[in-house]
Amino acid sequence: MADIAILIAEEYERRVKEYQKGEDITLVSCVSVMGQRLNELSWAKVEVKTELAKRVLDPKSSFGLAALLAMKRTLYFGEFCAQRHLTYLAFLVLKHRFNATFMMEKLRGKRMMFVGDSLNRGQYVSMVCLLHRILPESAKSMETFDSLTVFRAEEYNATIEFYWAPFLLESNSDNAVIHRVTNRIVRKGSINKHGKYWLGADILVFNTYLWWLTGMKMKILKGSFDEERKDILEMETEDAYRMAMKSLVKWAQRNVDPEKTRVFFTGMSIEWGGDPNGNCYNHTSPIEDPTYWGESSRKSIMKVIGEVFSKSMVPITFLNITQLSEYRKDAHTSIYKKQWSPLTPEQIANPVTYADCVHWCLPGLQDTWNELLYTKLFYP
Secondary structure, rough: HHHHHHHHHHHHHHHHHHHHOOOOOOHHHHHHHHHHHHHHOOOOOOOHHHHHHHHHHOOOOOOOOHHHHHHOOOOOOOOEEEEOOOEOOOOOOOOOOOHHHHHHOOOOOEEEEEOHHHHHHHHHHHHHHHHHHHHHHHHEEEEEEEOOOEEEEEEOOEEEEEEEEEOOOOEEOOOEEEEEOOEOOOOOOOOOHHHHOOOOOOOOEEOHHHHOOOOEEEEEEOOOOOOOOOEEEOOHHHHHHHHHHHHHHHHHHHHHHOOOEEEEEOOOOOOOOOOOOOOOOOOOOOOOOOOOOOOOOOOHHHHHHHHOOOOOOOOEEOOOOOHEEEEEEEOOEEEEOOOOOOOOOHHHHHHOOOOOEEEEEEOOHHHHHHHHHHHHOOOO
């Protein structure tokens, strides 16, 4: 499937160059060839495949449906952007396909750490799965110490770690196991509470988003959780999130040497719980509308990230996985996940009520996030 994607990418690049020279492009022959290749995609009808090929191969098109071509491998191309009245595909993961052996050599003697919530933990597990297969059983291990999980590759003297910190700042949700609280409180200026565990990492991959969506104003603690009388103020979500991003930037500027450490931040992915057309349960194919944007993905939050990170003296590479993830309503764990409490008869009768439309299946979409991370890490 990836070979099909690469073939289309190469053909697209060639035709864009021709179009720039002012030559007319006839898509008939190319669409015919692509139609034959697309027969391998059993999820689509012939007419859908033909239309898909046209949209992907036409350099004057405004559609970015190339992602659907490799849906079964969840290999995604990226987004479209307009420049000089042309549309270009950002071929983010095509030229340098994921190579576990190459990456482990690059990680030799190094420490890679994912920091954030359960979505970042999913990306962490995905990365471990992508890499561990090349390692002998006797030369790898995984241990958990409270909020920290460490995968160790002995022969490479390398670790890939995950640290639970859903807000990055200290909060009342910091217990890595018991963290479901209805009244979430975040402590202002407390990033060092967790940040001391991130020191010395060679690669840092942060995320935080979902936990900020409480549906209400965020409660921000001034002072300590240990104080009997707590000084708590309420802030709009965007303002509270900006506070956290500024804290992250300040921490990076004080503790990260850009010559030795790379810093990444993974964007938001959608939650399907509030979709008026139903959640992710029983969906088996991606959304095909290229203009689709989910209600749970706040562009105002993305704006905050861009504004704060642009002022950082330490480069923070943003992994923009939002749009490519929006289409994957079919890729959530849905009802196929561990249930932490017994299901009620009412829930069993109506699976929509307990389908998990936040987290993602593995193997799956988060492997794609790591393809993107891999490319930006080694081929920036």
